[in-house]
Amino acid sequence: MNRIITIGREFGSGGRTIAKMTAKKLGIPVYDHELLSQIAEKSGFSKEYVAEKTEDSTWNSLIARSLSGLSSGAQIPAEDYLWRMQRQVILELAQKESCVIVGRCADYILRDKADCLRVFIYADPAKRMERIVSVYGERDLSPEKRLRDKDKRRSAFYNYHTDMVWGAVHNYHICLDSGAFGLEKCADFICSLY
Amino acid sequence: MNRIITIGREFGSGGRTIAKMTAKKLGIPVYDHELLSQIAEKSGFSKEYVAEKTEDSTWNSLIARSLSGLSSGAQIPAEDYLWRMQRQVILELAQKESCVIVGRCADYILRDKADCLRVFIYADPAKRMERIVSVYGERDLSPEKRLRDKDKRRSAFYNYHTDMVWGAVHNYHICLDSGAFGLEKCADFICSLY
Numbered sequence A, B: 001m002n003r004i005i006t007i008g009r010e011f012g013s014g015g016r017t018i019a020k021m022t023a024k025k026l027g028i029p030v031y032d033h034e035l036l037s038q039i040a041e042k043s044g045f046s047k048e049y050v051a052e053k054t055e056d057s058t059w060n061s062l063i064a065r066s067l068s069g070l071s072s073g074a075q076i077p078a079e080d081y082l083w084r085m086q087r088q089v090i091l092e093l094a095q096k097e098s099c100v101i102v103g104r105c106a107d108y109i110l111r112d113k114a115d116c117l118r119v120f121i122y123a124d125p126a127k128r129m130e131r132i133v134s135v136y137g138e139r140d141l142s143p144e145k146r147l148r149d150k151d152k153r154r155s156a157f158y159n160y161h162t163d164m165v166w167g168a169v170h171n172y173h174i175c176l177d178s179g180a181f182g183l184e185k186c187a188d189f190i191c192s193l194y
Helices: A015-026 A033-043 A047-053 A059-071 A078-096 A125-136 A143-162 A183-193 B015-026 B033-043 B047-053 B059-071 B078-096 B125-136 B143-162 B183-193
Strands: A003-009 A099-102 A115-122 A174-177 B003-009 B099-102 B115-122 B174-177
Touching (some): A003 A015, A033 A078, A047 A078, A115 A183, A125 A143, A174 A183, B078 B099, B125 B143
Parallel strands (some): A003 A099, B003 B115
Antiparallel strands (some): A174 B174
């Protein structure tokens, strides 16, 4: 049976880098932005549109979607359609090979469907702010605001689709503070648990 | 400088056993029930009274205490006095030697005061119910109710005294699902991080 590692992560925690390091150490593929391309291909939408309507959804757009879903009857809103595509892409990946999957509710989608190690990476806000400025550069928005916005979107997307709480320990097998241990050591732990 | 491991744990997760295993592997002492005796000695109260008024406080008694504090003016309620004793005992321990400390908000009390690895142990309720029945035996109360009551008391005590949320990832460096990995392996991880 394929063995999957899902990595949920706070923005700026280095979770994506840890995922890459882990996959490299284990010699298995990692799916992060690659998922977007696959969902885009499957759905016929552009990658940008998929990004905006999936993990980057705002809470407002999710609410608006619920309301429009109520009023428009049988029509399927784009987000629901994309959620189905995303679910299908992730299930197919897990069927195909052992791999590391970053974000996108993969922990929830694969629950009871695959042999899955569920990881959550976080760090204290000061360390994450430092990291986003050094990795992604300065923006007009302050690092505080960028963190808050991105985490809010991720948690809204997760909570909406899974009915669970993003970052709550019970959804994961292990939660690691990357600021305390460093990225390399986090990847080593995850490998030792695999 | 002494190096301390604090272990917060859900009831029935085996956190206390993991603490003992970890301490044994590292050759350092572990403080769990021993803390109660020390707080009792320092305060002049009985161990049973200390247990009831500290980690086993009910939310109601904490509320009642707040209200009585408001009405009784300068008098110090017993729980506040015990909280100070507990704080002092834990700070003195951390000064004295490297050790493992179980529960009692030690992670919070030692924050910024000691070189501290903060761990939280949890497991899914089904596994914890199984464990409390096998370790502590059957009781009149159902295992579900026993879990709920005990976790409620621990979280009320923690949240009340620390103004943080018990079991929220940011309070800890690592959170481990003991049901997924087993107690021995959890102790090994913690040792490898120390």
